[in-house]
Amino acid sequence: xxxxxxxxxxxxxxxxxxxxxxxxxxxxxxxxxxxxxxxxxxxxxxxxxxxxxxxxxxxxxxxxxxxxxxxxxxxxxxxxxxxxxxxxxxxxxxxxxxxxxxxxxxxxxxxxxxxxxxxxxxxxxxxxxxxxxxxxxxxxxxxxxxxxxxxxxxxxxxxxxxxxxxxxxxxxxxxxxxxxxxxxxxxxxxxxxxxxxxxxxxxxxxxxxxxxxxxxxxxxxxxxxxxxxxxxxxxxxxxxxxxxxxxxxxxxxxxxxxxxxxxxxxxxxxxxxxxxxxxxxxxxxxxxxxxxxxxxxxxxxxxxxxxxxxxxxxxxxxxxxxxxxxxxxxxxxxxxxxxxxxxxxxxxxxxxxxxxxxxxxxxxxxxxxxxxxxxxxxxxxxxxxxxxxxxxxxxxxxxxxxxxxxxxxxxxxxxxxxxxxx
Numbered sequence: 001x002x003x004x005x006x007x008x009x010x011x012x013x014x015x016x017x018x019x020x021x022x023x024x025x026x027x028x029x030x031x032x033x034x035x036x037x038x039x040x041x042x043x044x045x046x047x048x049x050x051x052x053x054x055x056x057x058x059x060x061x062x063x064x065x066x067x068x069x070x071x072x073x074x075x076x077x078x079x080x081x082x083x084x085x086x087x088x089x090x091x092x093x094x095x096x097x098x099x100x101x102x103x104x105x106x107x108x109x110x111x112x113x114x115x116x117x118x119x120x121x122x123x124x125x126x127x128x129x130x131x132x133x134x135x136x137x138x139x140x141x142x143x144x145x146x147x148x149x150x151x152x153x154x155x156x157x158x159x160x161x162x163x164x165x166x167x168x169x170x171x172x173x174x175x176x177x178x179x180x181x182x183x184x185x186x187x188x189x190x191x192x193x194x195x196x197x198x199x200x201x202x203x204x205x206x207x208x209x210x211x212x213x214x215x216x217x218x219x220x221x222x223x224x225x226x227x228x229x230x231x232x233x234x235x236x237x238x239x240x241x242x243x244x245x246x247x248x249x250x251x252x253x254x255x256x257x258x259x260x261x262x263x264x265x266x267x268x269x270x271x272x273x274x275x276x277x278x279x280x281x282x283x284x285x286x287x288x289x290x291x292x293x294x295x296x297x298x299x300x301x302x303x304x305x306x307x308x309x310x311x312x313x314x315x316x317x318x319x320x321x322x323x324x325x326x327x328x329x330x331x332x333x334x335x336x337x338x339x340x341x342x343x344x345x346x347x348x349x350x351x352x353x354x355x356x357x358x359x360x361x362x363x364x365x366x367x368x369x370x371x372x373x374x375x376x377x378x379x380x381x382x383x384x385x386x387x388x389x390x391x392x393x394x395x396x397x398x399x400x401x402x403x404x405x406x407x408x409x410x411x412x413x414x415x416x417x418x419x420x421x422x
Contacts, residue, residue, distance in 0.1 A: 003030070003050035010055040012130055012138060012169040018051060019167065019415075020136025028414050029134075031163045033074070033105035043384060048417075053104055056169060062087045067175045068127055068144050073104030073168050080173065089175040092119035092211075096291035104168045110160030112379035114245075117341045118211040121379065123159050125174045131158045131166040134410040144172050157405070162381050163416045165409045179247035183258045184283040187265075188238030188273040192315045195240050197270045199311075199341055202244055205261040209254065212245040214290050217318070217336040220348075224288075227295035233275045233286075243290055296335055296348035303361045305347040307369060308378035311340055317372050321347065324364035329353050344378035362389065369393075382420045390421055 009015045022029050028048045053074035061070040064087050071080055077091075078098040084091045095101060095113040105111075107129065112121045119125065128143030141154050158166050189195055195215055202210050221241045225232055248254040258276065265271045277283035296302060309317045318336055325332045331352030338345035349361055366376050366389050376382075376389045391399065399421065406413070 002046060003048055004046055006050045006052055008052050008055050012056075012132060012140075015051065015053075015056075015132045015167055015169050016136045016138050018049075019132055019134055022049060022414055023135040023412060026412050026414060028417050030416050031104075031108075031167050033102040033108075051167065053102070053167075053169070059083050060170070062089065062175075063144070064089055064175070066144055067177075069173050069175055070142070070170065071103050071173060072170050073102060073107070075103050077101050077103060077106060084175055085178060088178045090178045091125070091173060091175055093122060093125055096293070103171060103173070107159050107168050107171060108161065108163045109381040110379070112339065112342065112344065114212045114214060114339060116339060116344075116379075117213055118208065118247075119176070123156070126155060126159055126171055127174050128172040129155045129158060129168055130170040131155075131168045133166045134412065134415040139166065142170065142172050146174070157409070160381070162383065162419050164406060164419050165415070167415070179249060181249065181251035181254045182245060182247050182283070183254050184243065184245045184277040184286055185258060185262060186233055186275050186277075186286045186289070187242045187244065187262070187271050188234050188236070189240045189242060189271055191239055194270050195242060195340070196311060198242060198244075198265055201261065201265060201270065205257060205264075206246050209246040209248045209257065210244070211247045212243065213339070213341040214243040215338055215340045216241045216243075216290060219333065220335040220337045221289055223295050223335055224292065227298070228292075234273050236273065238272060241289075243286060290337065293348070296350070299350050301351060301354070301356050301358070303347075303349045303351070303358055305345075305349070305365050306378050306380040307345050307347070307365065307374055307376060308343045309345060309369065309372050309374035311343055313372040313374075314340060314345065317368060317374065318345070320368045320371070321365055324368060325349060325351070325361070328360060328364060329356060332356075342378075366392070384418055387419070387421050 007018045009018060029051060030043065030048050031051045056072040056074040058072045059069060059075060059080065062083060069084060076099060077093060077095065080091050080103060092115045093106060093111060093113055094115050095111060106122050107126060110122045128141050130140045130142055132138050139154065158168050199213055202213060218237065218239050246254055246258055262274045277286055322334050325334055329351040333350045335348040336345060347365060369376065376386050376393050382390055
């Protein structure tokens with residue numbers, strides 16, 4: 001798609017000027033970031049002006065003492081991670097699209113990723129920010145304090161609201177001491193009951209050392225192996241595969257704890273097999289089995305989903321989705337994985353029929369959530385793709401309050417119109 005025009009500001013002041021002029025002319029605007037969002041949240045069209053923050057890509061300050069950094073919104077996530085690491089600090093948000101996604105996009109969607117279990121989502125990693133309202137007003141709340149209860153927490157208006165209330169231009173991000181020693185294991189399990197038992201055991205044994213707990217259904221991992229012609233790390237097939245990652249300052253303690261815990265889990269018949277990465281190359285190989293999405297997106301059509309459901313309801317929910325899909329498309333395949341410790345599942349559906357429609361697949365996946373009190377978006381937002389389902393997820397009162405906020409801050413409706421709701 002192409003926009004009416006594109007603005008490429010380099011400063012917050014220039015963003016303000018662009019928005020002020022567009023507001024005066026009632027000109028619709030859409031902000032584009034790294035382009036990695038899967039819900040069509042930033043769609044330039046021929047009647048809209050696009051604002052790209054790609055030139056606002058500087059890390060202005062790293063402060064190890066206050067455990068924070070000041071970055072511009074167009075900076076890539078990986079750049080922030082690497083710069084923090086050079087100061088022996090950690091910015092813990094981590095996504096497969098780390099090299100392309102931007103901090104502004106991460107903020108606008110309240111990105112989650114693989115480390116939410118330990119560090120929380122983006123909402124908890126932003127100490128302060130600067131944003132420009134649709135009329136050009138600059139709201140600068142570049143707080144660097146971990147505790148600040150002086151009035152309303154205005155930054156939350158712009159975190160997770162998908163660029164509909166203002167354009168984030170700069171942010172103060174929370175950093176953590178870098179943990180130099182990491183242990184990563186890939187584990188095979190025979191059932192979902194064992195997956196939840198292992199999760200509880202891992203929380204108990206690892207405590208704050210536990211940074212990631214990722215689960216792949218059998219078909220997901222085996223499709224990865226087939227597509228890339230890789231050998232399985234295991235002799236036998238397993239119903240579920242879990243990636244556990246721990247981080248700590250003491251390498252011997254970290255290694256001993258994960259080894260002892262997995263040995264205990266094996267003796268208690270919680271797990272059936274496990275491999276522990278012995279090098280960074282082996283660790284990357286394990287994570288590639290989880291993060292590489294090419295096997296699931298190469299065939300067309302294919303449909304991806306990001307949903308949330310209580311952990312205990314996951315087996316029944318997944319079974320219902322699979323039943324719905326098979327009833328509609330007998331040759332369909334549903335590949336499932338997720339950060340289940342925070343209730344987040346991802347589906348990749350190959351309907352096996354060229355004429356298959358996304359809307360039908362949505363009914364099978366999202367419609368099934370209503371039985372379990374789940375959410376249509378756990379971490380990627382609503383965008384344009386999911387907005388028709390928002391009314392079936394949120395109450396009338398919630399939608400009304402969202403509209404009130406939108407009308408108050410953007411009365412002309414020029415900023416990212418149609419995103420989240422019409």
